[in-house]
Amino acid sequence: MTQPSVSIQAADAYCRRLVRHYENFTVASRLSPRSLRRDLTTVYAFCRFTDDLGDESGDRAVAMRRLRRWRDETRESFDHDERTHPVLVALNDTVRRFRLDAQPFVDLIDANLQDQRIDTYEDWPALRGYCMLSAAPVGRIVLRLFDIRDPAAVALSDDVCIGLQLANFAQDVSVDRRLGRSYLLQRDIRDAGVEGATRSMCDRARTLLTSGVALEALAPPRLRVQLALYRLGGTAILDAIERAGYRTAAYRPAVDRAARVRIVAAALLAGVRHGEAGAVPLPARPAGEPRA
Secondary structure (H helix, E strand, C coil): CCCCCCCHHHHHHHHHHHHCCCHHHHHHHHCCCHHHHHHHHHHHHHHHHHHHHHHCCCCHHHHHHHHHHHHHHHHHHHHCCCCCCHHHHHHHHHHHHHCCCCHHHHHHHHHHHHHHHCCCECCHHHHHHHHHHHCHHHHHHHHHHCCCCCHHHHHHHHHHHHHHHHHHHHHCHHHHHHCCCCCCEHHHHHHHHHHHHHHHHHHHHHHHHCHHHHHHHHCCHHHHHHHHHHHHHHHHHHHHHHHCCCCCCCCCCCCCHHHHHHHHHHHHHHHHHHHHHCCCCCCCCCCCCCCC
């Protein structure tokens, strides 16, 4: 075993600094149980650091080298209890207490590696395969932190996480274009143009996000509110894109502060209503089967 090169206190401080400027995480963490806030911070810090290696290295060859090195470090932290990076030092206690598997973390790195190799996606099966690496693992990790292992909940979580990512893809068409990539389906672009492809992605995202209602009913109260926050936030992004006429290739629509306040209030209310209403029927489909 290699002794960490930084103290756990310093590693925790590093993770807090890494996520400090991401407002969505700040709001969600305040709605989470106090006992899990540190764990959620370390998991989110891992996600942010991984994404930053992929997006901010400045050169794809450099990004590939850094991400491969990060993947090796992550695997070693699980397989050989060796860690030197502050994020992995901070993450160790969470991994140990919740018996987290390495694969979701490795998948997140592999998604960023895929971003360095692939710029476009032809059809939905291809894009969904990418989203299962880049979005679904986050939800699966969070479910484990709340001790939710029901396969139905995992499938619903995959839907919601992918729906959120599709909403962000539709919102960020202009941003991704500057990075030399597009997540809009190439088949849709040929059939309906960029705006039509954006609308198609939004429609698919809305369908996937509806799984959040059933997922929230399976979750404990504090997670229920957090899940409602993500679902309603994703829907608000889609509404903003619709109001913009799906012209996100020209500019990036955003959800304003007043709308964000309404989303938080609605999430709190949804949590109360779910608690009073009891279970919500699950979608009629096998667990893990794509719904859109």
